[in-house]
Amino acid sequence: MAAKAVVLHAAILAATFVGAPAVAQTNDPNLSQKQIDCLNRTTAAGADCEDGAKNGGGKSGAGNAAGGAVFLPALIVDLFPNPPARPTPAPTQPAPPKSPTSTAAPAPPPSGPITPPTGLNLAAPPRAVSGEFVPDEVLVTVAGDAGAVQQIATTLGLQVRSQRQSRLLGTTLVRYGIPDGRPVGVVLAQLAADGRTQRREPNHIYSLQQAAGIVNYAFERIALDSKQASGENVRIAVIDTGIDDTNPALKGVIAGQFDAMPNVPIKKRDHGTSVDGLIAGVGALEGIAPGAKIYHARAFEGGKSSMDVILSALDWAAEQDVRIINMSFVGPKNDLLGTACRNARALGMVLVAAAGNNGPKAPYGYPAAFDGVIAVTATDAKDGLMPQANRGAYVFLSAPGVEMVASSGTGSDVVTGTSFAAAIVSGAIANLIHAAPDRSADEIEKALAATAKDLGPKGRDNDFGYGLLDIKAAAAAKE
Missing domain, CATH: 3.30.70 (Alpha-Beta Plaits)
Incomplete structure (x- = not known):
C-alpha cells in the first residue's frame, strides 16, 4: 500500500515539477537492460531502440512517455516528512x-x-x-x-x-x-x-533560529563606538536563507553568493537579509562591522535545511578564504557537521553559531555545542536573557538579540532570536580582526571569554555563558 501511495503521489505532483530530471520507473522483471535503458533514454544508441523496447516490449506494465510510464521527478522524494512513531494526522507543513x-x-x-x-x-x-x-x-x-x-x-x-x-x-x-x-x-x-x-x-534537518517575527542598541551594550566600528575587508561567510541583495542596507556588502539548493525556489529572504545587515549593513541600518565583505551561502528555505545542503555551503565558505563563519541555525548532533566544524577551525576560521530558541529544557543545539564553536545566546536592552533561549554548559557568550531593528526582505523589521545575537558577535569579531589581522581564532575566543561582563552566577553559567560581549575590553586584552 505504501508503494502505491508513493506512486500515486508522484503522479499527481509530476505536472508541478515539469523541469525536474525524471526517469521512467518500471517493476517488470522481464525487461532487458536495453529496454530499460530505452525507457530512461540513457542508451548511447537511442536511435537503435526498437519500438517494442521503447514500449516495454508490448507489455502493459511499461509504456513510453506518451503511453503511461510513471515519471518521478527527482524532487518528489524531498516532499515526504519523517514517518511518525504512531499513526497521526497528516502534517500541515511541507517537508x-x-x-x-x-x-x-x-x-x-x-x-x-x-x-x-x-x-x-x-x-x-x-x-x-x-x-x-x-x-x-x-x-x-x-x-x-x-x-x-x-x-x-x-x-x-x-x-x-x-x-x-x-x-x-x-x-x-x-x-x-x-x-x-x-x-x-x-x-x-x-x-x-x-x-x-x-x-x-x-x-539531519536544521532550523533557522528566529523567535519573532530605532537605533540598534547593540552598539552600546557591547561597548562598541558606532563611529569607530569597522570590519573593513574582513571576509565573513553567512549560511542562511536567500537574501534581498537590492536592500539599501546591503549595497556593496555582498562579495559573493552561492546557492546550495538551486532547484528549490526562493520564497523567503528575510532571515538572511537581517543577519547580513546586522553584521555589515550600511546606511540607516548600519551593522556592527561596516566594510566587512559577506560571502553568503543560501542553504535554507521555509526555515529548514538538511545536513547535506549545509555541508555543501560550508565547503564553499571554506573555499572563499573567510575568517569568520556565521551559522544562525540549530539541529541535532551530527558527526559529519562536527568534523567539518573542527577542520574549519583548524584552518583558522572563527565559527559563531546560535545557541537556539527552543527553551530552557531543550537539548543542546548544534553546531553551537561543538567544541571550537562560539555558542551565542540572546539578551535584551537591559541585559535580560531571552526567555525562550536554550540553556546549557555549551553556551559561550551573550549578545543583544531581542527586538532589534534590522534589514529584511521587505525593507526592515524588528527581529528577535539567538540568530541575530550570533550576527552581532560575528560583526564584533570582524572588528577585532580588522584591528589585529594576525590574531588567531584561539586568541579571539580566549579574549572574548576573559573580558565578557558576568551577568549570571559568578563565572561561566548555563544561561549567559561567560557573560555579555564586551568588544572594547576584548580588543585591549593581551595574551
Missing part, C-alpha cells in the same frame, strides 16, 4: 527541502528497479536516530572511487543520489537513498559492516 544533486560529481540515476537485499550483516545494533531527519536518506563518507560508491549501493540496495569531494571532510561524501522503506538506523548499521564506509550519519 524541508533537501540538497540538489551535486554538479561537481553527478551520480547516474538508477537504471532499473532495485531489489531489497536480504541477509545483510549488521555491524552493530540498529542505531537510534535522534532529531529531525530525512526519512529515506543517509550520508556516508567513502574511501574509494566512484566504482566503490556504486558497489556499496548495489550491495545494500541503495540509490546514489549525489556524491562529491568535500574539502572540509577530506573525503568523498555520498548521499544514499533508501528506496525500500528500511529505517535509517538499520541502514546505518548495515553500512557499518562495509570497511569502505568511514562515517555514516542521518541527513
